[in-house]
Amino acid sequence: MKNIILTAVALLVGISVHAQQVLGPGTGIVSPEINADNTVTFRYYNPKAVTVQISGDFLPSQKITYMMEGQERVWEAPGRADLVEHNGLWTYTSAPLEGELYSYTLYVDGQKMMDPSNIYQNRDIATWTNIFTISTEKGDKGWYYQVNDTPHGNVSKVWYDSPTLSMQRRMTVYTPAGYEKNTKTKYPVLYLLHGSGGDEDAWADLGRAVQILDNLIAEGKAEPMIMVMPNGVYFNQAAPGVAVNMFQPTMTNSRSQSTVEVENSFPDIIKYIESNYRVKKDKNSRAVAGLSMGGRQSAALSRKYPTMFGYVGMFSGVVPPEENDKALEAVFAAQPKLYWIACGKTDGVMANSLLLKEYCESKGYPVSFYESEGGHIWRNWREYLTIFAQKLFK
């Protein structure tokens, strides 16, 4: 409470944003606060606001009807709840939550804004949301997504030459804990691809891929592996902030030539990794997986280079039915150790995921299918990575 009063004073005198090196950090308000019973309290100070709401993926979702291109569409949006005001301080306490990573924003008099007291944020394409994690017991989802007191792998943002595309491109490389010390060990590699609008930062930031691998490896549930997260869009050399021009990221057509160019140049990525890291270079020491657009790319890469990857994962993969064709013969002739299709029950690409599964089964190709609750969301992709990584290189 002392902190909250202190903030109120700071706000009244108009202390601004650039003062951190002089006047101290933040708003002084604790928000969110995870309570002992796993409810979460959110706090926001604003004596002038008339309504303050919270929109978060831990609230029952709401259906929103809107017009797009002359058609009525329905979209399932995160639910909202009202905060209650007392002396200018607005608060809301959630129901008890399960272990998970959650995201939310505030709506102040109808206008979306970040919670100014929570520094933890994720960017998804061109939109920021606040995040927090809860773990109610070791081994739940929240536990795998948070940083635990385990050995940590290193994360590098590297530039590689792509002679195929005549450019330098950026990717994220995770090396597992112990990589520097075990100088004689060679590691298998998971190539992990983002979705439309994403970039080489997406899996590490939104996807918690670093925490998931650190925790799985520390628990002995996944083999120590290198994880490579390239930028899957030809016209994006790198993520926002490290690319020439401060561009606003946008969605990419998941079957555009821009994504195909990256598939065509994939050997440049593999060459860089296999030249600069201590890696095993056989098919069964290489996996490729991706979400949505990256799932389509993973399918396409396995068709294009059938002897390159021993493991293929399509997470809500946007695989069009016309690609359920003869090219799959070579994929399965090369006997992949795993061809894994995962999708959420309410995901718009479930129909196509099932068509791929059924086509493969009709041909006698061994595929694994994993169905989860929910739709085309990061919560599912984090879960799929957690499951998929445990199946690799064993």
Add this chain to the structure above:
Amino acid sequence: MKNIILTAVALLVGISVHAQQVLGPGTGIVSPEINADNTVTFRYYNPKAVTVQISGDFLPSQKITYMMEGQERVWEAPGRADLVEHNGLWTYTSAPLEGELYSYTLYVDGQKMMDPSNIYQNRDIATWTNIFTISTEKGDKGWYYQVNDTPHGNVSKVWYDSPTLSMQRRMTVYTPAGYEKNTKTKYPVLYLLHGSGGDEDAWADLGRAVQILDNLIAEGKAEPMIMVMPNGVYFNQAAPGVAVNMFQPTMTNSRSQSTVEVENSFPDIIKYIESNYRVKKDKNSRAVAGLSMGGRQSAALSRKYPTMFGYVGMFSGVVPPEENDKALEAVFAAQPKLYWIACGKTDGVMANSLLLKEYCESKGYPVSFYESEGGHIWRNWREYLTIFAQKLFK
């Protein structure tokens, strides 16, 4: 304008934050827009707001009087300007701006918030601001702080063992473009330390250290070097988001035992770098510099290990006068190539910076002194790094 209308529609139907993988990115409004005459236009859509202001470091600063610990204090805050509304769209256009990296936020009915149309943000301790860069000609400050079409160095977040502190700690390591290819080249190393409340991400993010080095090296103005940015606070194992617990960062007493412990364990950092990277290991191939608290640590490190660093930089360094003492004898007996003190004219630590300079001069120690405009701000630290890096390892 089409974009702006599209956004208005999106806002009216209440499309929310989690929709990016489904409905497309961001607000659709362009803000900020850098105009041909180097004025900048900011746009914000909110038909319900009564006043909208922008607070930015490109506006004439304002003096704010406030009470703290019973004393009246004056703080120089970024200036503010009013946005003008038309059909719910608020706009403001600045005067023409010089090449620089600028930061700002909005105040909507007095409440600080981020510009929801600008994904580019920096976190300083526990506060986020929006940023943008302008370059009006090649070689101005903005040009050095932006990403240009040059070869890029790689950036790694690595965990090192500190036997002295019995813990794993995280640091940021920049390797210059060409490091992977020039497998026989050994590089000099700059150790670069953050200020109070900062962490191992601060120089790379707020300080634009990666862009500055990329650009200086590409122009032939700085030697290719490795740049190491450790976490300078003992009780912080790592930056927020990659540390156990989602802590809110706070200011650190710049002379606390916590900062001294990191000085005591500095050989652990050097050992990790010199074991894992191809580096030159002589004194004149090592530099140490830091801002504010990190400036004090740089001074302290040179006193503690007088034969370790050939170059020492104190950027607005919080060096207390009682440390202008006999220990400096050993520092200068070891004949550093450069002992560089930089400070802003209105910086509160200018008095102590001058005392250090005068003490050294009274003893006949060769020091370099650089005075800039302004105070204890990142704008100065970026400039100091740009100047200092050009003086190293030549």
